[in-house]
Amino acid sequence: MGRASVLRAYGGRGGVEYSAPRGGPGSPPWLEDTGLVGMGGLGLGGMRAEGLTGGAMARRLSVLQIGACAILGAYLPFFPVWLAHKGLSPSSIGALLALTFIARTLAGPALSFLADERGDRRPMLVMAAFAFMAVGAVMGAAEGFLALAFVGLSMAAFLAVTLPVTESLSVWNAVLHKFDYARVRIWGSLAFIATNIAAGAWVAREGPQVLPLAIVAGGALLLLAVRLLPEAAGRIRPQAAHPGEAVEGEGGSVAPPPPRLSWRDARALLRAPVYLLFLAGACAIQASHAIYYNFSALGWSGRGISEGVIGLLWGLGVAGEVVLFLFAGRLVERLGPAGLLVLGGLGAVIRWTVMASAPPVPLLVLCQLAHGLSFGAAHIGAMHFLARAAPARLAATAQGLYSSLAMGLLVGVMTLIGGGLFESVGP
Incomplete structure (x- = not known):
């Protein structure tokens, strides 16, 4: 039985981890397909950019x-x-x-x-x-x-x-x-x-x-x-300490170079239950912003809020995001990626519930600052999840799938739904 490998899919205190012997009966097939098993978690080898701190x-x-x-x-x-x-x-x-x-x-x-x-x-x-x-x-x-x-x-x-x-x-x-x-x-x-x-x-x-x-x-x-x-x-190459170099495998053997990527490797991501669960949760949180992105200015203008105040409200949203980023390192250590996604989801539920009641401007200010939670916390959680759970060789592909769903397909669908609701119900 080979060396045990661990996938820390969530991390943080109390994080969830999967442990199984390499190639053993408990190993999920998608881990074998994507090369996570036996790489030692992130499996970054020792790659460094020489001369750069x-x-x-x-x-x-x-x-x-x-x-x-x-x-x-x-x-x-x-x-x-x-x-x-x-x-x-x-x-x-x-x-x-x-x-x-x-x-x-x-x-x-x-x-x-x-x-x-x-x-x-x-x-x-x-x-x-x-x-x-x-x-x-x-x-x-x-x-x-x-x-x-x-x-x-x-x-x-x-x-x-x-x-x-x-x-x-x-x-x-x-x-x-x-x-x-x-x-x-x-x-x-x-x-x-x-x-x-x-x-x-x-x-x-x-x-x-x-x-x-x-x-x-x-x-x-x-x-x-x-x-x-x-x-x-x-380059994100878990098998090599430097581009073009091999590293020692188990028992002192030299690990072979990684096989050429194929679409089968990418499809393996979509067979991974933990990745699909992540996509469902993280994409839903980000897609919930679609109506805000596309119709908030129209809605606020319809309520008589001036363009200057609307611009200020949008700026406050990004300011809340920036503040969250300043403290994100500590939050990742305490909550882990999954905890940050939960925090972002709760922030989104509270934010949209309050904004749906057409609150006065002072309350809108607080709702906009909560963009740091609904977007910022969820985004940081998603990025750290992908860094810990996605195969190194498919780092950009995992990001691309997430981005295309969260900011592409689902936002498009929610925009169409939001347009119909805005026209029939009003701001």
């Missing part, structure tokens, strides 16, 4: 978070405004945005798997950066629904891989180099806020036609951020 790696990944979230901060709020500037009707804009949700759902897992298959995830981010710059360079000339749909689908597809790969590299390197992932992720949130403000001021002064320039600039920033990363930061 943990702090230096954290700073470079912080720049990557800034690059990934900055382009999202310019694109997400103002793309519908740009489409209206191009002459699309509200119904056509709605149809095009629905297509982008489909694109994210399909492209996210597929492109993330291709990034894993290559081993070094950086080339996929480089390709995404060049795609953003190319789309930004030509989108100003796009006219008509089909051309505009091509722009939207291209942006959605490459955003769907940029964010999961960025997150997977951040959280796995945080575990490896022993720095706080949330202190890296916080720079993404701050970049999103800053880009919202800067792009909003630019659009207000020059008009929506400046959005393509903002996207080109965002792509260039992302490219610069990727170029700052060493090769080892882009």
Whole structure:
């Protein structure tokens, strides 16, 4: 009977863990398929980015978070405004945005798997950066629904891989180099806020036609951020201490190189009960934000709340998220990933219950600060769960599946439901 291996799927005090002899009758088949059994938990071997301390790696990944979230901060709020500037009707804009949700759902897992298959995830981010710059360079000339749909689908597809790969590299390197992932992720949130403000001021002064320039600039920033990363930061190889090296296996034998990834490996994730349970819970929490993201401003405006106050309320939501990230390291130690997901779910239930009663502005302020729980705690819990439970070789794929469901398919469905409810019931 081989050495016992442990999968810490949740971690934290009182966390749940699965123990079984390697290859024994108690080993879940999906662990064998994905290579978790016998890797010693995370199984990161001893991979290091030579010449970089943990702090230096954290700073470079912080720049990557800034690059990934900055382009999202310019694109997400103002793309519908740009489409209206191009002459699309509200119904056509709605149809095009629905297509982008489909694109994210399909492209996210597929492109993330291709990034894993290559081993070094950086080339996929480089390709995404060049795609953003190319789309930004030509989108100003796009006219008509089909051309505009091509722009939207291209942006959605490459955003769907940029964010999961960025997150997977951040959280796995945080575990490896022993720095706080949330202190890296916080720079993404701050970049999103800053880009919202800067792009909003630019659009207000020059008009929506400046959005393509903002996207080109965002792509260039992302490219610069990727170029700052060493090769080892882009590789998550549990079998090797350094790229191209083998490590000793059990009994002093040399472990063979990992087999080439196949779609069978990716499908094995979807046969894993613990991963499916995680997807159900974490995606439901994030999808519950869909109506807030898409209709809160309309609802508050319909109640007579000014645009200035609405902007402040949205800013407070991100501020609550940032505060949570500042203390996330301690929360992960005390609660573990599962505890943070539960905390996020409870925060979401309380937040949406209170907001459904059309509370006054002072109470709305508290509800918005609770975004730190409903989104922030759930997001940190999800990232640490994936770092502890997903196979290293499928790090980006696991992130891509989660992101495509949580922020793609389910948000799209909830947006359609929310639109019907908003029209029939009102704010």
